[in-house]
Amino acid sequence: MTEIVPFFAVPFGFARLDDCAPLNRQLRETFLQRAALGAAYANPRPITRRNQQVFESRFDLFRWPEAPVQHLKEFCWSELIRWVCELNRYDDKVRAQLLLYADSWFHITRRGGFFALHNHPMASWSGVYCVDPGGQDVQHPDSGLLSFVSPMLTSSMFLDAANSQLQGPYAHGVRSLRLEPGQLVLFPSWILHEVTPFTGDGERITVSFNAWFRLAADPPASS
Secondary structure, eight states, X not given: OOOOOOTTOOXXXXXXXXXXXXXXXXXXXXXXXXXXXXXXXXXXXXXXXXXXXEEEBOSBGGGOOOHHHHHHHHHHHHHHHHHHHHHHTOOHHHHHHEEEEEEEEEEEEOTTOOXXXXXXXXXXXXXXXXXXXXXXXXXXXXXXXXXXEOSOGGGGSSOOTTTTTOOGGGOOSEEEEOOOTTEEEEEETTSOEEEOOOOSSSOEEEEEEEEEEEXXXXXXXXX
């Protein structure tokens, strides 16, 4: 029997924060209060296309001293470092040498908001944590999905009966996720992704981060 081997796999990580409801309520309250202050907490140099229904904060979120933010930071970094070590087969000695650098921010998306296709330059790993997915629009099942584009862009250059129904990691097209409260998604920063227009009620609230690393024994990269 022929062995099937996925040569060019893309790692994604999925984790959940247990008993997340109290923390998410605190995060939601904090983020809505800060967003109400407008430019004081908004990203001053937005790049990726979005519309007025999306508020994007400054990229210093995990430096805020508030206890709920620090709780979330500890969870995200713990899961990310564990995942990085597993993927790279790092032992505890190497793990202790890892130095993590990051940008972090939150999004509040209201009805009609979207975030266009993009990736995250100058980082190795990115993550999205769901504080509140917002109300689900049963008439529009594609509302507010986090969608990832397959990097195998040429895999559909010719489709026939032998490859048009490939399953699992070999499938064509996009992978779309409807985020749930307390869910953390980790992914390579280079992969293209977007958030589809949100048509539900309330606010869709997420926290995102970009991370890059070096070993303490290595000299910093030259600028």
